[in-house]
């Protein structure tokens with residue numbers, strides 16, 4: 001704002017300087033045509049005016065200088081009608097013009113009406129001039145013609161009393177002043193008196209009417225008498241070099257008056273004709289060829305504001321800046337700016353540009369990457385059956401507090417980006433990480449292998465299965481994340497390890513009492529029985545083993561890994577294409593027939609019971625070939641009535657041999673080669689619960705061990721064991737759903 005004001009002021013200043021300069025330097029520059037009289041006394045005669053043919057633009061501009069050799073030569077115009085006192089190239093000239101008077105005396109003299117006629121191109125200036133009537137019993141009329149407008153007639157009345165003359169301005173008392181219309185070229189003035197000054201004759205007996213430059217006449221009381229001796233007053237006349245518009249004039253070069261280079265045409269503000277002017281920075285006569293001359297601003301301190309090093313240019317000037325500054329200093333003397341040359345500026349600009357470009361590209365890449373990531377996540381989500389799961393969840397196929405679909409970001413945060421120090425278990429099937437959700441829930445996050453696209457539906461079904469089971473002895477399934485390539489499964493975190501650890505880790509096993517073992521067995525059996533019968537539809541676990549039974553701090557059993565689990569209608573068997581499970585726990589009948597029933601779980605659970613009893617691993621290469629498979633080994637021991645020999649030392653000494661024997665017998669029944677002969681899971685659970693509650697029920701049904709089962713098992717199991725090693729037995733509790741599916 002302030003800057004703008006400053007600029008405006010500077011501009012004004014410069015304009016003023018230019019204007020005053022053009023007046024002052026008028027004396028120095030050529031204004032008339034060559035070999036033409038260019039002045040008459042004090043009056044300059046610029047072209048288009050001239051004193052003889054060849055010197056003026058046309059006859060209307062003919063002026064005559066007389067008494068050229070005297071001290072006071074006079075310049076006349078229009079055959080001596082007007083004396084010219086000044087001519088301006090801005091389009092005005094000043095002429096002396098007679099006053100119209102009406103004076104009364106006893107002899108009585110009537111005045112001649114005064115009239116003015118201006119030639120084409122000339123008009124009375126309507127702003128500088130005023131029509132003035134002076135007198136105390138007076139009036140005057142002014143009338144005439146205008147250029148492109150109607151004729152006009154107007155007038156002024158001036159009355160006064162003697163006392164009024166104290167008023168010293170032309171305000172209507174003794175003096176009346178009006179404007180005249182624009183473009184007037186003829187003026188007739190008629191002056192008169194209303195009562196021949198009867199009332200005012202002692203101080204006024206004349207009326208005066210005249211059209212004159214306003215500034216040339218100042219009214220006061222003495223004007224009433226002094227005007228009587230004044231013949232003429234100056235009047236401003238406007239001139240134009242043509243009557244057409246600038247555009248029209250410009251079309252005819254031969255008649256176009258603006259002959260100079262750097263000149264232009266403009267329309268006078270009274271709207272009549274056209275005139276020429278020199279462009280800014282030039283001065284001279286625009287009507288002459290090469291009339292507009294460059295102004296050397298540097299020669300005049302007042303025209304440039306340069307402190308030093310002013311350099312004149314065509315139409316302007318420049319200030320050269322001292323070292324360390326740059327700028328042209330034009331118009332503003334302090335246009336010099338410290339430092340930064342243009343080159344530096346450009347360099348800065350370029351470097352900023354490059355930086356911005358780089359940032360923009362980086363940003364685009366980032367956005368692209370993000371988009372790609374989101375797209376990838378979505379692809380994985382779809383690939384992993386996300387829509388199917390969503391649909392099922394929406395259909396309400398879940399328990400109220402059922403599975404949730406986690407985002408990958410959420411789980412990444414929970415597991416500290418799957419940091420190694422968060423790994424709580426690792427097996428052939430995947431890795432389990434401990435994670436903390438934002439609500440401080442501790443979870444186990446299982447990272448599985450990629451899902452087989454063909455098995456997607458099944459995978460989802462099983463996720464649904466998991467989400468449905470809400471049992472105190474089942475590891476709670478919290479949800480999954482399908483946005484990653486390998487789906488992530490989220491479970492409640494069980495912090496006391498697996499049953500496997502508590503049996504086979506010497507230190508833990510010693511404090512793992514028989515009562516605790518029995519309770520864990522009863523709980524595990526109970527939940528499996530529940531899954532087999534009470535759950536709807538029934539669920540077969542298919543991978544019961546000690547490593548899949550987790551324990552919390554209270555040694556409550558938590559069955560986990562339903563990866564291989566199957567939903568199936570009750571009392572029906574199903575054919576599965578690929579046998580699943582862990583070697584050492586696998587139901588031999590199922591292995592042969594591929595017929596899946598709840599009895600397969602019973603067999604596997606039998607093995608777990610044997611583990612609990614003996615403290616030995618289900619499959620161990622530390623043992624001899626015949627003893628390698630625990631089930632076979634156990635059965636043969638029973639056959640030889642050597643039960644006590646194989647029982648875990650830490651549980652034998654408690655004087656509970658009866659209970660131990662009962663459980664051993666139960667285990668034996670579970671390990672029947674024929675599924676039909678095995679008890680149901682429900683029966684197993686009830687028996688264990690009974691034993692746990694100290695019911696001293698005796699189960700002394702010693703059945704002969706069928707030879708066929710022995711032979712069926714021994715060879716096969718060894719073959720499997722060799723093929724797979726013990727890897728499966730180290731797989732941890734939160735086993736992967738994926739492994740089982742992809743293995744199919």
Ligand SMILES: *[C@@H]1O[C@H](CO)[C@@H](O)[C@H](O)[C@H]1NC(C)=O
Nearest residue numbers: 017018020021024300302303
């Ligand atoms: C410089 O310009 C000023 C203002 O226009 C003027 O009054 C003065 O006479 C000029 N001086 C010269 C040497 O031209």
Ligand SMILES: *[C@@H]1O[C@H](CO)[C@@H](O)[C@H](O)[C@H]1NC(C)=O
Nearest residue numbers: 059060062077078079080081
């Ligand atoms: C000027 O006066 C002379 C003689 O009086 C006359 O011949 C001439 O036409 C007049 N010129 C103009 C422009 O009135």
Ligand SMILES: *[C@@H]1O[C@H](CO)[C@@H](O)[C@H](O)[C@H]1NC(C)=O
Nearest residue numbers: 104106107108109194195196
């Ligand atoms: C004024 O004087 C003139 C000439 O003496 C006379 O013709 C005229 O009638 C007078 N007017 C008045 C109003 O007295």
Ligand SMILES: *[C@@H]1O[C@H](CO)[C@@H](O)[C@H](O)[C@H]1NC(C)=O
Nearest residue numbers: 104105201202203204205225
């Ligand atoms: C009136 O006019 C006469 C001459 O006609 C003059 O002598 C006289 O001084 C004038 N009176 C005034 C007051 O101007």
Ligand SMILES: *[C@@H]1O[C@H](CO)[C@@H](O)[C@H](O)[C@H]1NC(C)=O
Nearest residue numbers: 168217218219220221222223
């Ligand atoms: C009236 O104005 C003139 C010039 O116009 C001046 O010389 C004169 O002194 C003035 N008289 C009074 C009374 O102001």
Ligand SMILES: *[C@@H]1O[C@H](CO)[C@@H](O)[C@H](O)[C@H]1NC(C)=O
Nearest residue numbers: 058059060120121241242243
């Ligand atoms: C002189 O020039 C003016 C303006 O262009 C024009 O109106 C007028 O007719 C010209 N007069 C003569 C005699 O050529």
Ligand SMILES: *[C@@H]1O[C@H](CO)[C@@H](O)[C@H](O)[C@H]1NC(C)=O
Nearest residue numbers: 248249251252253254255256
């Ligand atoms: C241009 O002006 C000349 C001289 O005034 C004139 O003779 C000619 O007719 C004009 N041409 C046009 C196209 O108006």
Ligand SMILES: *[C@@H]1O[C@H](CO)[C@@H](O)[C@H](O)[C@H]1NC(C)=O
Nearest residue numbers: 091125127128238268269270
């Ligand atoms: C009338 O005169 C004034 C002052 O000299 C000038 O500013 C104005 O432009 C003139 N009018 C015309 C129409 O030229």
